[in-house]
Amino acid sequence: MSDSIDRETVEQVARLACIDLPASRVDETAKQLAEILEYVGQLEQVSLPDDVEPFFGATESVNAIRKDELSPSVARPDILSNAPDSDGEFYQVPPVF
Amino acid sequence: MNAATTQEQRQSISEDDVTIIIGLEVHVQLDTKSKLFCGCSTEFGAPPNTQTCVVCTGAPGSLPVINQQALRLSIKTGLALNCEIARFTKWDRKNYFYPDLPKGYQISQFDKPICGLGYLDLFDQRDKSKTRRVVLERAHLEEDAGKSIHDESKQGGNSRIDLNRTGTPLLEIVTQPDMRSAAEARAFLNELKLILTYLEVSDCNMQQGNLRCDGNINLHIRVDGQQIATPIVEIKNMNSFRAAERALDYEAVRQLELWKQNGLTISDAPKQTRGWDAATQTTTLQREKEASADYRYFPDPDLIAVTLSEEEIDSIRSEIDRLPAQWREELIGQHGLKPYDADVMVGQGRGVIDYFLNVAEGCGNSKMAANWIGQEVLRFLNESEATIESYPITSTQMTELLTRVVGGELDQTRAKEVLEQMIEFQLEVQSAMDKLGIKPVDNQEIEALCQQLINENPQVIEQIKGGNAKAVGALIGKARKLNPNASPGLVKNTILKMVGG
Ligand SMILES: [Zn+2]
Numbered sequence: 001m002s003d004s005i006d007r008e009t010v011e012q013v014a015r016l017a018c019i020d021l022p023a024s025r026v027d028e029t030a031k032q033l034a035e036i037l038e039y040v041g042q043l044e045q046v047s048l049p050d051d052v053e054p055f056f057g058a059t060e061s062v063n064a065i066r067k068d069e070l071s072p073s074v075a076r077p078d079i080l081s082n083a084p085d086s087d088g089e090f091y092q093v094p095p096v097f
Numbered sequence: 098m099n100a101a102t103t104q105e106q107r108q109s110i111s112e113d114d115v116t117i118i119i120g121l122e123v124h125v126q127l128d129t130k131s132k133l134f135c136g137c138s139t140e141f142g143a144p145p146n147t148q149t150c151v152v153c154t155g156a157p158g159s160l161p162v163i164n165q166q167a168l169r170l171s172i173k174t175g176l177a178l179n180c181e182i183a184r185f186t187k188w189d190r191k192n193y194f195y196p197d198l199p200k201g202y203q204i205s206q207f208d209k210p211i212c213g214l215g216y217l218d219l220f221d222q223r224d225k226s227k228t229r230r231v232v233l234e235r236a237h238l239e240e241d242a243g244k245s246i247h248d249e250s251k252q253g254g255n256s257r258i259d260l261n262r263t264g265t266p267l268l269e270i271v272t273q274p275d276m277r278s279a280a281e282a283r284a285f286l287n288e289l290k291l292i293l294t295y296l297e298v299s300d301c302n303m304q305q306g307n308l309r310c311d312g313n314i315n316l317h318i319r320v321d322g323q324q325i326a327t328p329i330v331e332i333k334n335m336n337s338f339r340a341a342e343r344a345l346d347y348e349a350v351r352q353l354e355l356w357k358q359n360g361l362t363i364s365d366a367p368k369q370t371r372g373w374d375a376a377t378q379t380t381t382l383q384r385e386k387e388a389s390a391d392y393r394y395f396p397d398p399d400l401i402a403v404t405l406s407e408e409e410i411d412s413i414r415s416e417i418d419r420l421p422a423q424w425r426e427e428l429i430g431q432h433g434l435k436p437y438d439a440d441v442m443v444g445q446g447r448g449v450i451d452y453f454l455n456v457a458e459g460c461g462n463s464k465m466a467a468n469w470i471g472q473e474v475l476r477f478l479n480e481s482e483a484t485i486e487s488y489p490i491t492s493t494q495m496t497e498l499l500t501r502v503v504g505g506e507l508d509q510t511r512a513k514e515v516l517e518q519m520i521e522f523q524l525e526v527q528s529a530m531d532k533l534g535i536k537p538v539d540n541q542e543i544e545a546l547c548q549q550l551i552n553e554n555p556q557v558i559e560q561i562k563g564g565n566a567k568a569v570g571a572l573i574g575k576a577r578k579l580n581p582n583a584s585p586g587l588v589k590n591t592i593l594k595m596v597g598g
Contacts, residue, residue, distance in 0.1 A: 068166035071136025088256035
C-alpha cells in the first residue's frame with residue numbers, strides 16, 4: 001500500500017486540524033504522510049482468522065470505572081493561568097461571530 | 098424518486114399529498130453529582146470556572162475515568178425506552194474546534210453506543226384511543242461542552258468562556274424519522290420528559306439546559322404518482338417544547354413554499370442547519386461551523402471499553418418503578434379514572450399519583466378523590482405554580498375532608514368552602530367546619546325548615562302538586578340561606594315527601 005496522498009487531502013487535513021501549513025510545505029508533508037501510512041500499512045499483511053474481533057484500544061483490559069464522588073476542582077486562578085487571556089473569571093477568546 | 102417537476106405540477110399539490118417527516122435528537126443531562134470523566138461537581142449556577150480540573154479542561158497527561166452512576170442512569174433510561182443494552186461499549190473522540198471545547202474533541206460514542214434500538218409509544222394525536230410508535234435509533238453517553246457568552250454589543254468584543262459545564266454527562270437520544278407532525282414531535286418530547294422524570298435520571302430543567310432538542314425535518318410529496326423528498330433541515334435552538342412545535346410547524350410550511358418555487362429536492366441540496374428565532378418566530382440559516390461535517394471519530398486512547406454483564410443490567414432493571422404508561426393503565430383499570438383524567442394526573446408526576454392513591458384508599462371513593470384532585474388540587478397548583486410537595490393540604494387532611502363527604506356529613510359545595518378555609522387559615526378539617534359554623538342538622542330541624550319553605554312558597558308547592566317535581570329546585574337555594582348546614586338532597590326529599598309528591 002503505497003498510495004500517494006494528494007495535495008488536496010493534505011490541505012483538507014491541515015484545515016480540519018487548524019494547522020497553518022504553508023503552500024511550500026504541502027508536497028513534503030504529503031510525502032511524509034504517505035510514508036507513515038505505508039509503514040503502518042504493513043499490519044495489513046498479517047493474516048488473521050475470520051473470527052477475530054476488532055481491537056479498539058491499546059490494551060485488552062476493560063472496566064476502569066469510578067464511583068460518582070466529588071473530588072476537589074482546581075482553583076480558578078490556577079486553571080485560568082493556562083489561558084492565553086482571561087479576565088480572572090472567564091477565558092477570553094476572540095469574538096466567535 | 099426526486100425527479101424534476103414542473104411549476105404547474107408543484108402548484109397542483111394538495112395537503113393530502115404532503116407528509117411531514119420529523120426525527121429528533123434529545124440531549125439529556127444525567128443527574129450525577131460529579132462529571133462524566135472527573136470528580137468536578139455538576140452543580141448548576143456556581144461562579145464561572147470554579148468547577149474544572151485538568152481532566153475536564155483537557156490538560157496534557159490527564160486521564161479521564163468513566164463515572165459509574167452515569168453508566169447506570171444511561172442503562173436505566175435505555176431499559177425504560179425498550180432499547181437493546183450493549184454488552185460492550187466504548188468511547189470515541191469527535192474532533193472539532195470551538196472555544197468552549199477545550200480539548201479540541203468531545204468524548205462521545207460512535208459505533209458502540211451504550212443503548213441501541215428501542216422505541217417509545219405515544220397517543221396518536223389525531224385519535225387518542227390509538228398509539229403511535231417512535232423507533233429510537235440509539236442513545237449514547239457523551240460529555241457536554243462549556244458555555245460561550247458572546248459580546249452582545251456588536252462592537253466585536255471578546256467572547257467569554259465558562260467551562261463549568263464541560264464534561265457533564267449527557268445522554269443523546271436519537272429517534273428515527275418517525276414523527277409525522279409538529280404536534281406529534283411535541284407529544285414525543287412530553288412523554289420522553291415524563292419518563293425521564295419518573296425514572297429520576299434527570300430533572301429535565303430546560304431553563305438550565307438539562308434537556309435540549311434538535312429536530313430534523315423534511316417533506317415527502319406525492320406528485321403525479323411519484324414521491325419526492327425536500328432537502329433535510331436540522332433545526333437547533335428549540336429551547337422549549339412549545340418552541341419545538343412552532344419551529345417544526347413553521348419549517349414544514351417554509352419547505353413546502355420553497356419547493357413550490359424552486360422544485361429543489363433532497364438530491365439537489367445538502368442538509369441545512371437553521372436556528373429557531375423566538376423573537377421573529379421564524380427559522381434562520383445558521384452559519385455552518387466550517388468543515389463540521391467531518392468529525393474524524395476514532396476510539397479514545399485514554400479510555401478503555403466497558404463490558405456489562407446480565408446481572409448488572411438485571412439489577413438496574415429491578416430499580417425501575419412503574420412508568421407513565423403503566424400508571425395510566427393502572428389508574429384507568431384499577432381506580433376507574435377516565436383516560437383523559439388519568440393522563441392529566443400522570444402528567445403531573447409521581448407526587449400527585451401518590452397523593453391520589455393515599456386519598457382514594459383513605460376515603461374509599463376513587464372517583465371522588467380523582468375529581469377533587471383533578472379539579473381543586475391541580476387548579477391550585479397551576480394557579481400558584483406550586484408542586485404537590487408544597488401543597489398546603491396533606492393527603493391525610495384531604496382524606497379526612499372527603500371521608501366526611503362520602504359519609505354524607507358534608508355536601509361537595511360546603512366541602513369546597515371548608516377546603517378554602519383550611520388553605521387560607523391553615524386549619525384542620527374540624528376547625529374549618531367550626532369556623533364556618535357547620536354542624537350536623539337533626540331531622541326535626543330539617544322538617545321545621547321544610548315546613549317554613551312550604552308555607553312561604555305556595556306557588557312552588559302548587560307546581561309540585563301539579564306533577565312538576567323539578568320545581569322543588571327553586572327552594573334549595575332558599576333552604577341554604579335559612580340554614581347553610583342543611584343538606585340540599587335531604588331538604589329536597591323531605592319537601593317532596595311532605596307535599597305528598
Ligand atoms: Zn474536572
